[in-house]
Amino acid sequence: MSRLTNHLIVISFDCLSALDFPTLQELPNFSKLLKNASYCKNVETIYPSVTYPCHATIVTGNYPRKHGIINNTFLQPGRLSPDWYWHRRHVKGTTLYDEAKKTGMKTAALLWPVTAKAKIDYNMPEIFANRPWHNQILVSLFNGSPFYQLDMNRRYGHIRKGLNQPELDDFVLASAVQTIKTRKPNLMLIHFTDLDTQRHYHGFSSEEAMAALKRHDDRLGRIIHALKESGIYENSTLIALGDHSALDESKAVKLNVLLRKAGLIQVKKNGKVTDWKAYCKSCDGSAYIYLKDKSDSATKKSLKTLLTKLMQDKQNGIERVLTSDEAREKGADEKAAFMIEAQLGYYFKEQLDGEFIDEIHEEDVREKKYTFASHGYSPEKKNYSTVFIATGQGIQRNKIIPKIHLVDEGPTFARLLGLSLGNTEGRVIKELLKV
Known part of the structure; x- marks a missing residue:
């Protein structure tokens, strides 16, 4: 050639x-x-x-x-x-x-x-x-x-x-x-x-x-x-x-806070994760949700119920939930149990503590805790x-x-x-x- x-x-x-x-x-x-x-x-x-x-x-x-x-x-x-x-x-x-x-x-x-x-x-x-x-x-x-x-x-x-x-x-x-x-x-x-x-x-x-x-x-x-x-x-x-x-954002969604409350993530007093069944891995405008044990059908089922419920209220910041097959079709990681897409104005963080939804303030951005804009969103x-x-x-x-x-x-x-x-x-x- x-x-x-x-x-x-x-x-x-x-x-x-x-x-x-x-x-x-x-x-x-x-x-x-x-x-x-x-x-x-x-x-x-x-x-x-x-x-x-x-x-x-x-x-x-x-x-x-x-x-x-x-x-x-x-x-x-x-x-x-x-x-x-x-x-x-x-x-x-x-x-x-x-x-x-x-x-x-x-x-x-x-x-x-x-x-x-x-x-x-x-x-x-x-x-x-x-x-x-x-x-x-x-x-x-x-x-x-x-x-x-x-x-x-x-x-x-x-x-x-x-x-x-x-x-x-x-x-x-x-x-x-x-x-x-x-x-x-x-x-x-x-x-x-x-x-x-x-x-x-x-x-x-x-x-x-x-x-x-x-x-x-x-x-x-x-x-x-x-x-x-x-x-x-x-x-x-x-x-x-x-x-x-x-895309600009004003709110951070911390799904791991809910997963921890549901007993799916175990954490020591010093904040170190000791064990987990499900974990939300941020891609900023989207996120993967992984199961530690891919054959854990009970956890997968409870996750699906939780995500479906959260999606019903736009204030929760989740626009769409994709299955592993749907994630693969879009070119993403099929090993994730689910993939979630953020609503406009929201993005995902991995923190395990605090509120499930955090308002983003100037001081948070100065301290590099959050950002005012990010990517990772769906090309759609x-x-x-x-x-x-x-x-x-x-x-x-x-x-x-x-x-x-x-x-x-x-x-x-x-x-x-x-x-x-x-x-x-x-x-x-x-x-x-x-x-």
């Missing part, structure tokens, strides 16, 4: 929404990009629409049920900070960067989710120190490309302020620019989270979110300039995309699609594609590089390509 491009640069602007498109058209660098680009402003995301499953979908062309990244974090009942699906080993099947590496292409990934320990030439994985005795820099070095990361940290580490935004994205940008100029990778995956962070803690349409969009425009401009300066711009394909949108929610913009080598000019799905992106990227991801659940967006 012939290659359509020599360099594929994929920039993921986490939480970029179709609702942002009019703003993008007014920003200097995005508007320049759009003049010659083809795009879709109606990209349907996956379920649950959270970051790690989304990014695994983008590089595999498959739904979470197939690639195995069914949530951001693991099912670890009662743990305040569960571990994330950081590592490549959790992804089932092949990925875009695996296939590129097999053919000898140079690969780079900067804070791309689920790439820890991946076989990527220049790898700065998204992973953080999740134990009191862990050191952030050592955790990153151990799970990515150590000499490459040491070089980037030596040059640009002063920019960063831990995991705080916008400094973290500014560090990623500086590293990306340097990598383009000095390494000229054939495949580069860049993940920016500034916008996502601002929306979580300030709201979807907040001034802070709008300021992040402007910073992203500057970042896009810097990357385009680096491609031109390095002499590879004419032989490159540039992709700017979002993974999901977000209104005004919830994301965007896809492509320009450069191998791409048709000024094609407006009415609708695509997140699973279509990986197979399309593979085709641009003359690769195949095998039997994917997504399709190659042929109408986008110059073949």
Whole structure:
């Protein structure tokens, strides 16, 4: 299969929404990009629409049920900070960067989710120190490309302020620019989270979110300039995309509070979970409900009764209850006994104490107990699609594609590089390509 491009640069602007498109058209660098680009402003995301499953979908062309990244974090009942699906080993099947590496292409990934320990030439994985005795820099070095990361940290580490935004994205940008100029990778995956962070803690349409969009425009401009300066711009394909949108919320639903009261979760006085029969695992706008023993029909029956009763009153925040089969049909984890979808204005948390429904206040958000906006909701929610913009080598000019799905992106990227991801659940967006 012939290659359509020599360099594929994929920039993921986490939480970029179709609702942002009019703003993008007014920003200097995005508007320049759009003049010659083809795009879709109606990209349907996956379920649950959270970051790690989304990014695994983008590089595999498959739904979470197939690639195995069914949530951001693991099912670890009662743990305040569960571990994330950081590592490549959790992804089932092949990925875009695996296939590129097999053919000898140079690969780079900067804070791309689920790439820890991946076989990527220049790898700065998204992973953080999740134990009191862990050191952030050592955790990153151990799970990515150590000499490459040491070089980037030596040059640009002063920019960063831990995991705080916008400094973290500014560090990623500086590293990306340097990598383009000095390494000229054939495949580069860049993940920016500034916008996502601002929306979580300030709201979807907040001034802070709008300021992040402007910073992203500057970042896009810097990357385009680096491609031109390095002499590879004419032989490159540039992709700017979002993974999901977000919705504002004012109430947190804590189903585990009711499960604990019903005796389905056992907790010590210090708050540690000692045993459980059923547990609500949050995906923010949706949640999985797992049984410890899948054959526990009595607990499953009582759960169904409880959920049916809760759904009858909209004040409880549950819009829909899905069976495991219905969750699988939507691409989610079929191992869950149930999956629940939040009403507009609500999202799910895993806390075991307090009220079942909590009003979200400013001080709670400042303390990072709750957020003002989140994702994870069903792609069927209104005004919830994301965007896809492509320009450069191998791409048709000024094609407006009415609708695509997140699973279509990986197979399309593979085709641009003359690769195949095998039997994917997504399709190659042929109408986008110059073949």
